[in-house]
Amino acid sequence: MENVDSQAEKARWRGRAKPQAAEAKRAQRQQQLILAAIDCISRKGIGDTTVADIARVADMAVGSITQYFTGKDALFSAALQQMAQEFETAWRADMALAGTHDAAARLRAFLLAYFRADVCQRKKVAVWFAYWGEVRARPRYRAICAEFDLVHDTMLRDLCASLIQEGGYAELDPARTAKTLAALAQGLWLEHLTGSDGLSRDELSMHALLGLRALFPHDADAFADPA
Amino acid sequence: MENVDSQAEKARWRGRAKPQAAEAKRAQRQQQLILAAIDCISRKGIGDTTVADIARVADMAVGSITQYFTGKDALFSAALQQMAQEFETAWRADMALAGTHDAAARLRAFLLAYFRADVCQRKKVAVWFAYWGEVRARPRYRAICAEFDLVHDTMLRDLCASLIQEGGYAELDPARTAKTLAALAQGLWLEHLTGSDGLSRDELSMHALLGLRALFPHDADAFADPA
DNA sequence: TATAATTGTATGAACATTCATTCATAATTT
DNA sequence: AAATTATGAATGAATGTTCATACAATTATA
CATH class of the missing domain: 1.10.357.10 (Tetracycline Repressor, domain 2)
Incomplete structure (x- = not known):
C-alpha cells in the first residue's frame, strides 16, 4: 500500500509510459495475495494461517509477499x-x-x-x-x-x-x-x-x-x- | 477431568478419606489455569497467547499445565x-x-x-x-x-x-x-x-x-x- | 544488456511439549 | 510415636518443530 507513492514518483521521474500496465499488474498481484489471505483466514483463522498457506493459495512464492507488503501483518x-x-x-x-x-x-x-x-x-x-x-x-x-x-x-x-x-x-x-x-x-x-x-x-x-x-x-x- | 473417576474409585477401594481435600486442591489449581487463560486471551488474543504467558499469570510452572490438561488446546x-x-x-x-x-x-x-x-x-x-x-x-x-x-x-x-x-x-x-x-x-x-x-x-x-x-x-x- | 520481478531455500527466533529431578505429604512399618 | 518408604504434584531446562523473514539465485521484461 505504501509503495504506491514510489510507483507514481518513478513514473514521473522517467517521463516514460508504462506505469499504466505495470501498475495494473502490480495491483492485480496484491489483490491475489489479499484474496488468498481472506480465503486462508476464513478456513484456518488468523492465528493458524501461515505465509506458506497464503502463497500456496495465491499460487505465488512466499518471497513475493514481502515484495508487495511489509510483512504478514501488513497483508x-x-x-x-x-x-x-x-x-x-x-x-x-x-x-x-x-x-x-x-x-x-x-x-x-x-x-x-x-x-x-x-x-x-x-x-x-x-x-x-x-x-x-x-x-x-x-x-x-x-x-x-x-x-x-x-x-x-x-x-x-x-x-x-x-x-x-x-x-x-x-x-x-x-x-x-x-x-x-x-x-x-x-x-x-x-x-x-x-x-x-x-x-x-x-x-x-x-x-x-x-x-x-x-x-x-x-x-x-x-x-x-x-x- | 478424566481422573475424577479414578479418584472416586480409589476412595471406594481404600474406604479412607482424603479425596475431599486433594480433589478440591486439584480443582482449584485447574481453575487458576482457566482464569489465567481467559485473562491472557482477553489481552493478547488466542493466537498470541503462549503457555508461558498463562503460566506466568497463573503463577505456576509451564510444566504444570500438562499436569492438569492434555495440552494448550484442551485448556x-x-x-x-x-x-x-x-x-x-x-x-x-x-x-x-x-x-x-x-x-x-x-x-x-x-x-x-x-x-x-x-x-x-x-x-x-x-x-x-x-x-x-x-x-x-x-x-x-x-x-x-x-x-x-x-x-x-x-x-x-x-x-x-x-x-x-x-x-x-x-x-x-x-x-x-x-x-x-x-x-x-x-x-x-x-x-x-x-x-x-x-x-x-x-x-x-x-x-x-x-x-x-x-x-x-x-x-x-x-x-x-x-x- | 540492464533492470525489475520472482522464486524458494537458509536462518534463527519463538513456541508447545516432554521429562528427569525435587520435594512435600501420606502410608507403612518398627 | 518414630522412622522409613511410597506417591505423585511441581518444576523448568532441553528438545524438536513451526514459522516469518531475508536473501542469493533465477527468470522475465524493456
Whole structure:
C-alpha cells in the first residue's frame, strides 16, 4: 500500500509510459495475495494461517509477499481494510439505488446491504469475526475498524433521525435506534456464522426487516418481507 | 477431568478419606489455569497467547499445565466450556428470580442476563469473540458452543412462544422472534467490545429493552427502562 | 544488456511439549 | 510415636518443530 507513492514518483521521474500496465499488474498481484489471505483466514483463522498457506493459495512464492507488503501483518491489515472498503462501497451503492428522498427506503437498503450475496458469504463473515476476535489485541485492526465504523455509524444515525422525524416516532432516540439496528445486523452475521441451522441470507434479511418493522411500525409497508 | 473417576474409585477401594481435600486442591489449581487463560486471551488474543504467558499469570510452572490438561488446546476448550457454563448459570438464576408465571418478566430476565456485571465484562466479551473468530477453524470449539446454544435457543424460543400466545402477537413467529432477539443481544456485545464510544452496560441493557418493546408493544410496561 | 520481478531455500527466533529431578505429604512399618 | 518408604504434584531446562523473514539465485521484461 505504501509503495504506491514510489510507483507514481518513478513514473514521473522517467517521463516514460508504462506505469499504466505495470501498475495494473502490480495491483492485480496484491489483490491475489489479499484474496488468498481472506480465503486462508476464513478456513484456518488468523492465528493458524501461515505465509506458506497464503502463497500456496495465491499460487505465488512466499518471497513475493514481502515484495508487495511489509510483512504478514501488513497483508492482514490490507485485507481488513479491503473488506471494510468493499462493504462501504456495497451499502453506498444500494443506497444510491434507493434514491435520495424516501428515508425508509434508504434505511432498508442500508441494512439489507449486510445480507447481499457478495457481502454475507460465510467465508467473509468468518473473516470479520476473526478480526473482531483480535481487535482488542491489535491496535492496527482497531484503527481500521474505527475509521470505517465512524462513517457507517454516522450514516445509520442520520437515516434513523430522518425517518424518526418524517414518520413521527418522537419517542425514539436516533442514536439509540441506530445502535440497536447495527447490533441486530451484526448479531445476525454471527448467527449466520455459528448457527447450526444455517440461516440463509434471505432468512437473515427477513429477521432484519422484522426488527425494522418493530421499531418503525408506521412504515411496515416499506419494510415488508420481499415476495 | 478424566481422573475424577479414578479418584472416586480409589476412595471406594481404600474406604479412607482424603479425596475431599486433594480433589478440591486439584480443582482449584485447574481453575487458576482457566482464569489465567481467559485473562491472557482477553489481552493478547488466542493466537498470541503462549503457555508461558498463562503460566506466568497463573503463577505456576509451564510444566504444570500438562499436569492438569492434555495440552494448550484442551485448556482453551475447558476455558470456553466454563465461560459458556457460567453464562447459562447466570441466565438460569436470573430467570428463577423472575418467577415462573409472567412470560414477559422471564423474557426480560433472560435477555438482560447478557448485560449482568459478571457476564458483560469487556474482558469476557473479548474472549467470546476470540473464540467465535476461531469457531470455523476448530471443530472442538464449535461443538462446545453448539451444545450450549441448543439449550439457550430452545429456552429463548419457548419464552417468545409463551409471550406471543399470552400477549396476542399472532403475527409474530416464535423462532424468528427469538433469533432476532439473540442476534440483538450478541450484536450489542460486539458494540461493547469495539464501540469507540464505550457503551456502558446500562446503556446496552436499554438498547435491548428498546428491542423488546418494539417487538412486544403491548408489554411496553414490562420492558420499560429501569428507573 | 540492464533492470525489475520472482522464486524458494537458509536462518534463527519463538513456541508447545516432554521429562528427569525435587520435594512435600501420606502410608507403612518398627 | 518414630522412622522409613511410597506417591505423585511441581518444576523448568532441553528438545524438536513451526514459522516469518531475508536473501542469493533465477527468470522475465524493456
